Amino acid sequence: MSKSDKLRDNLYQRMHGFKTVKRGYVKKGQSEWYYIDPRYDDDDRRGQIDVINENSPNPQLSGILADDMDKNPENYYIWRTKGDDKVRSTHAAREGLIFNKHIPPEGGNPGEDYNCRCWAEPYEPEKYKNKQMLVDLGGLDMFKDLQNEMKPVDFNLNGLPQYSENDKAGIATDATYGLTQNMSDNELLNLMAHNLLATEKMKNYIYLDKFGHITSGVGALLDDEKAFKSVPWMIGDRLATEKEIDDAYQMFTFKRFEKNENGEFKNHNRLAESFENECNLRVPEAYMVQRMMTHLKEDLTRAKRKRTDFDTYPVPLKLIILDFYYNKGSFYNQPGLPQALNARDAKLFQEKMIRHMADRDKWTQEQFSLIPKKFWKSY
Numbered sequence: 001m002s003k004s005d006k007l008r009d010n011l012y013q014r015m016h017g018f019k020t021v022k023r024g025y026v027k028k029g030q031s032e033w034y035y036i037d038p039r040y041d042d043d044d045r046r047g048q049i050d051v052i053n054e055n056s057p058n059p060q061l062s063g064i065l066a067d068d069m070d071k072n073p074e075n076y077y078i079w080r081t082k083g084d085d086k087v088r089s090t091h092a093a094r095e096g097l098i099f100n101k102h103i104p105p106e107g108g109n110p111g112e113d114y115n116c117r118c119w120a121e122p123y124e125p126e127k128y129k130n131k132q133m134l135v136d137l138g139g140l141d142m143f144k145d146l147q148n149e150m151k152p153v154d155f156n157l158n159g160l161p162q163y164s165e166n167d168k169a170g171i172a173t174d175a176t177y178g179l180t181q182n183m184s185d186n187e188l189l190n191l192m193a194h195n196l197l198a199t200e201k202m203k204n205y206i207y208l209d210k211f212g213h214i215t216s217g218v219g220a221l222l223d224d225e226k227a228f229k230s231v232p233w234m235i236g237d238r239l240a241t242e243k244e245i246d247d248a249y250q251m252f253t254f255k256r257f258e259k260n261e262n263g264e265f266k267n268h269n270r271l272a273e274s275f276e277n278e279c280n281l282r283v284p285e286a287y288m289v290q291r292m293m294t295h296l297k298e299d300l301t302r303a304k305r306k307r308t309d310f311d312t313y314p315v316p317l318k319l320i321i322l323d324f325y326y327n328k329g330s331f332y333n334q335p336g337l338p339q340a341l342n343a344r345d346a347k348l349f350q351e352k353m354i355r356h357m358a359d360r361d362k363w364t365q366e367q368f369s370l371i372p373k374k375f376w377k378s379y
């Protein structure tokens with residue numbers, strides 16, 4: 001990036017409330033540093049947000065950002081990658097996130113880094129109306145500092161756009177990392193639920209997973225007859241009768257064990273979608289979400305009981321651990337994984353993580369890349 005580009009970006013960031021401005025003349029009660037609040041363009045009310053020092057985060061950032069994206073969409077773009085395995089992991093983690101072209105992340109905007117084949121898709125606000133979005137402001141120094149120092153910041157997440165186009169996990173990147181440090185249990189559970197809903201398509205029909213387990217909703221197992229029959233199954237807009245529920249259970253139990261002429265299970269390893277029309281029982285969405293939340297709450301309790309320092313972990317790591325609980329029943333039973341965490345060995349952790357969570361590779365990798373390097377002893 002040329003020097004003039006840098007100056008231009010710097011100026012842009014100051015004028016748009018993303019970077020602190022130094023006061024030439026400090027009146028009593030004023031701070032030396034402030035943010036311009038561009039939401040007020042009338043001169044009398046020209047917004048100035050005082051902060052303690054040059055690197056203090058802007059406490060009004062979420063509102064300013066939302067307003068700016070609305071008024072100046074041409075400054076924003078969606079990071080797109082080729083999606084193949086040649087994409088470097090740092091860029092793969094940016095796929096689908098929204099960036100501001102004047103706040104480039106490390107290595108620059110798409111296509112600027114050495115050999116980068118990524119491109120910038122124009123951001124169209126109409127397309128994202130009523131959708132949660134996540135904007136990565138990783139190019140802002142204040143976020144870099146936050147990440148390095150791992151300083152807890154009191155920040156209001158409300159109103160910060162969260163991104164989830166293409167059902168992609170709307171996960172905080174290093175930009176919002178600082179914001180999520182002080183996350184309450186409830187916020188963590190909501191974020192996890194959001195991720196599960198985004199990455200695991202809500203299947204309201206019954207299917208067999210690749211091991212032949214009877215499944216529905218967001219990954220909940222229903223092999224157990226009691227569990228299966230406790231679901232308030234619907235057919236169209238009425239409740240299914242006891243007989244219909246029993247028939248469905250018998251049918252799926254049969255399919256579970258059905259073998260072909262070679263003695264192989266006939267219905268394992270089928271695409272979940274291929275079961276959709278074989279049975280008309282459906283789970284009400286509210287029930288699925290409620291069940292998922294109950295499940296996640298229990299997971300969190302167990303994770304905390306097992307590890308007294310759980311609360312001190314970076315949020316992406318907490319999410320990985322919860323994901324293991326949710327999808328594999330536990331985190332601490334995964335061979336080698338807790339040991340790698342104890343040793344704070346990033347490489348080993350990543351290796352074991354991938355081995356045990358191959359089917360959610362992309363999501364866990366993404367979370368992993370968001371754990372601050374500082375957390376690890378060896379990287």
Ligand SMILES: [Zn+2]
Pocket residue numbers: 081087088091111115116117118
């Ligand atoms: Zn790239």
